[in-house]
Structure formats: C-alpha cells, structure tokens
Amino acid sequence: MHEHLETASDITGLSRVVIEPVSRVEGHGKVTLLLDDERRVRQARLHIVEFRGFERFIQGRPFREVPTLVQRLCGICPVSHLLAASKACDPFVLGNARITPTAEKLRRLLHHGQVLQSNALHFFHLASPDLLFGFDDAVAHRNVIGVLADHKELGLRGIRIRKYGQEVIRHLTGKRVHGTGSAPGGFLKPLSAPERDAMLRDIDQIVDWCVASNALARDNYLANEAEFRGFGESESAFMSLVSRDGAAELYDGVLRVKNAAGEIIVDNHDPARYLDLIREEVKPWSYMKFPYLAPFGHDAGYYRVGPLARINNADFMPTPLAEAARREFVDYGGGKPVQAALAQHWARMIDTLMCAETIRELLDDPELLGSDLMAQPSEPAREGVGVIEAPRGTLIHHYKIADDETISYANLIVSTTHNNRGMNDSVRAVADKYFDGREISEGLLNRIEVAIRAYDPCLSCATHALGQMPLIIEALNPDGSLQSRLLRHDDGRIAQE
C-alpha cells in the first residue's frame, strides 16, 4: 500500500532520519526515514534484528530436548514455542498417531493460558496508555503507572487477568516462565484435582473482566474511529489457523487465508505443507525476512497474522461470549476484513475473551484430570511440522532428524516475521501523514511507536517494563552529518540535542 516508500528511486540528495530504540536486548527495532530537499518522506523502513541463532544452535541436539530448549527463544510467549516444537516433534515418537485426549486438553489449556497472559500484558501494560490518554499524552504519564493512577480498577484487572494466565502456566509446567510440561509424544505432568480447583475458583471473574475489557477496547476504537481508521493504514490479506469447521482456533487446525475483499482464497491448507504457501523474501536492508503467499505473487500475496487475522478469518468463535463480540466486530467491518492497525487491540480482546471462556470449558472437562499422558510410540517419522497460533499470530516450527534422533534441519517462522511487511507499511503510512517536513517531533515519534506497537511485535519483548520504547530519531544530512537528534530515554525523559 505504501510500498512506494520502501525504496526511493534515487537516494542522492536525500537526508536520513533514524529512529532507534536504545536497548540492550536483542530483537530491537530501528526506523529510518529518508527525506528529500523539500523534507518530504521519500523512504521509510523498520529494521528489526531477528534472533535466528537458535536454528543453528539446536543442530545436533537430541529432539527430545528441543521443545524445552526453544521456548528460550522468547520470554513472553515461551509456551507457544514449547507447544509448536512439541507438535513438530510428536511424529518423531508417534508417527501418524495422535497424542492422548488428556494430553491434548492439557496442552490446549496451557496454550490458552499463554495467550491470555500475553494479550493481557500487551493490552493493559503496553497499549492501554496510548488508547486511554491519547498519543500526545506526556510520556512520563502514558504508561501502566499512569493507568493505575487514573483508572485503578481497570489497571488492577489487567494485572489480575495476566496473573491468572501465568497461574495456569505454573500449574501445568511447574513455573510461570520456562517450565517443563509438554514433550514430544504428549504431556509430562498430570493435573491434580486441587490444582484444577484452584484455577476454577477465579475463572468466572476472569471471564467477566474479559467481557468488560473487550467492551472497553471496542468503545475506545469506535469513539475514535475517525482518527483510528486511517492510522497506519495498510490493506492486506490475513492468514491464521482455523478449525476444520471454520472456528477460530489457537492450538491446532488448518491454514486459511482471506483476502482484503473478504474472499477465502486458501482454505483447509495442511499446516505441514506451509512451504507450498509461504515464501520468505530477503531484502538487503533488513535482517528480518519478508514472507509472502507464493501462489499469489509478491503483491497480492501480502498478508498479516495475529488476533486481527484470527477474528477476520473465523466463521465463528468456539465460545458464546466471544462469538457475540466477534459479530459486533464483523458488523463494523461490513462484510470485509477490518484492516485498521489500531483495530488489532479490539480484536486482541475478543481473542482474550475466547481464551478465558475456553479455559473455563476445559476446566469443566473431567478428561483433563486423566492420567494417560503419553501415547504409545509407533513407527516414527523423520520430519515434523508444528503450527500454532501464538499470541502474535501463526508460529511455525519445522524439524528433521537424523538416524540417531538428533536434529539435522530446523526452520522457524515466528509471528512477528509474518507481520514484518505490515509493520513497515504502517510505519510508512504514519511517516507520510504526520511528518511535517520541518522537525522530528515528539508527536511523530509517539505515533510511529503506537503504530509499531499495534502489532505487538516481538520487539515489545525488548521494551521497558513500563511499555516505553526507548527511541532515538536522527535526522542526517545527505552528507551523513548530524542535523538534529531527538532522544527519549526509557524512563520517558526527552532530550533534544
């Protein structure tokens, strides 16, 4: 959509603006804007340093270690990696056989806990300050502490919802982060009745709060619709897993793609054949690849993933309250997928509500307490693909093993990579619209940050706990000398140099 701003046709005489989070953690992002003599944006790019070392690191490791190992990829959605890798490695134990029903339910419960906690973290800690206080609110106030001060009830709820998700994870894996639980072939630890009861105790409250949170996200979007609709706009197809009957699905299912017109252009696609669908383009200026849908070519094959894709793609939600919420969303879209970058927050809260309701259903299922956790091994396969809907979207793990059961090939596509193009497009749209040509303003910095944040990219892992992305914007003259610099520290202090 804003592709013309990806690469300027002639860069001589353009000056460069760099926006860079000052962060020590891997996965940080940087925005560069190239300006022409009239100080119009001629090129805008978001660079994310993607951490791909794991694919090499696990070569030669025994596959049974892999799920527990790869969850270290991420401190925010480790369970999604644990489960995607478990699914990919199941065939190394079971061949075509399935894991036991109890193991599958425990994995599902675990995953819904993960998505619940990650979505809540993002919405309440990172996004709600932008949404409640506006993009021009003082940075020192536009954070979760500000939310707690002005909207105490809401802030506390967010913290409690997140904590509930973490408790689900702890009960099933032994730890709130980076535990063990799922393993190739099934699940390791049975759930006891007291543990189940502890989770049951609060779940009605959590569902109620998720209903209220969805209403808040919806009302906030609709109240600001005129501004939000075109903010960081981008038009794409959407990819996600759905169940075989077309319901939204986080743990297992088939791949579906819906185009911008609302037509389903890929359906029932076997996730194991993701390579038929997705090609990853390498661009010389970015470490992160740019995937597109191969059958439709580079342009028509532009797609995004995540909660927005999940809600846009589903025929229905598997739980009643989330389905009611989805209908409101679909009505707003008028039959077409909703494209607005900021509608992702609303979609994320519908997704969250589905998680809470699904957790409640699973907790009521007596099979959850079963003791048959590991399926009987059968003729093992040598290759496996595990696809899951992580909080940020479709997550793909693909492995092959050698004769001695060590990993000989690994390919991972993390959610944020799918959205690389979408984030770039939104950044360009914002830069195009809000850069006044004269000065890199705090307003511009804030808006670029808000656009990136709407995608909840992995680089949010790298941002400060208060949700402040420490950023630098630099304007460089065509000869490379520094013209001006705006710097925001991670405590929110702004320095003009």
Place this chain on the structure above:
Amino acid sequence: MNGNDFTFVLDGENIPFEPGQTIMEAATQAGVYIPHLCYHEEYRPRGSCKLCTVKINGHFGTACTMPVQPGMQVDNDTDELTAMRRRVVQMLFVEGNHYCPFCEKSGNCQLQAVAYHVGMQDSHYPHFYPLRNVDASHPDMLLDRDRCIQCELCVRASRETDGKAVFGLSGRGTRTQLVVNSESGLLGDSDFSITDFAARICPTGALIPKREGYPLPIGARLYDAKDIARVGHRQPSSKAAGEK
C-alpha cells in the same frame, strides 16, 4: 572398643569413625554432607574434582582420600571453604557447556545442586566453549560430552562393576575427553547397556537414558525443595536397581 579412642572433630562436633575410614566416609556415616562429585562409596577415591576439600589440622586436603586419625580437627562448613568450592564449581561449569534450562538432568543434577549449595551466582571465569561431541548413537543412552565433568565414575563403574571397560579419559589438560571403547568410538558400537551400573552413575546430565524426557515436574525434582546438604548423600548403588 572404647568409642572415645575413635573420634575426630568435624566443624566442632565430635564424630565417631571406624579405623581405615576416610573423612568422607566417616562424615557420611554421621550424616554430615561434604560436597563432592567424583566420590562414590563403592569405588576407590580418585580425588580429582577437589570439591571435597576440607581443612585438616589447618591444611587443605581432600576428604574423600584422607583417612581419619583420632583427634583430627577438620573444618568443612566454613565461609573460606565455601568460597573455594565455589571457584571449583565455576571452573567445572566454564570447562564444559552447561545449559541447565533445557538439560533433562536439571533439578536432579549433583553439579547444579552443588552450585546452588555453594552460592554460585555467575560463571566468574570466561567460558571455554569447548567443542565436544554429542554421541546419540546408542539406542537407549545419550552421551552428551558438553556436560561431562570427567569425574570418571562411569569409567570406574563400567570397569569394576560391569566388567566391561566401556569408558576412559583421553587427552591432556583442557583437551581431555571421555572416550568410548569401540572401534568407531561410538557408544552404539560398544557393548554398553542401559542395564549397566555405569548407566546410572553419572552425577550430571552427560550420560542419561533416552526417551525419559523431563520425568519429574519442576517442584518435584530431587533438589527443588531442599538444598543438597539437606537432601544429603544420595548415590545410586550397584546393589539396588533403579535408584537415581
């Protein structure tokens, strides 16, 4: 026998011993934990890991090799010794490649437990990142040399208990590696079996059964709730099958 003749002083307490016992044996019998890694009661002590270093009448010595004498003054649980042992453990960590978070032995590993016990917070020394091979050729057992501390317990168990001599150490200094006695050098080509005692003796995650995964959930593992000093001296025995 007059018990008073056969006592020594360990951290200020009078401890009885039997003639011929080492400090380690006498302490273990009395329920006192002295950190150790290469010691096993069924084999002649090697004295190689130095973790059991204690102060004997004011001089450093290894508790696993030193015979007790009546009236000996032995210090075990002191700040000085803990600090020294911490350095020893840190060296063991940097000499191998230990990634506890995904190691199947985590929580049940003596090396890790001892590291907690001596208050190790970081590696202190630069990591060697040695290149060591994983040998996954055996159908039932995995040999991950990254985690081998070269304590030679498997070497001794295989030779003395199993009568096989599957393992040995080869090379010098930092190049030392655990080697397998087979034509190809692979465990799968040796006569090693999961029922061997050597298959149960490794104090770390270097020699572990395949297909076990992470058998105990976090919280239920041997050293999760209690420090190794309180768990006490726990070793697999060649007589009792299956104990880990």
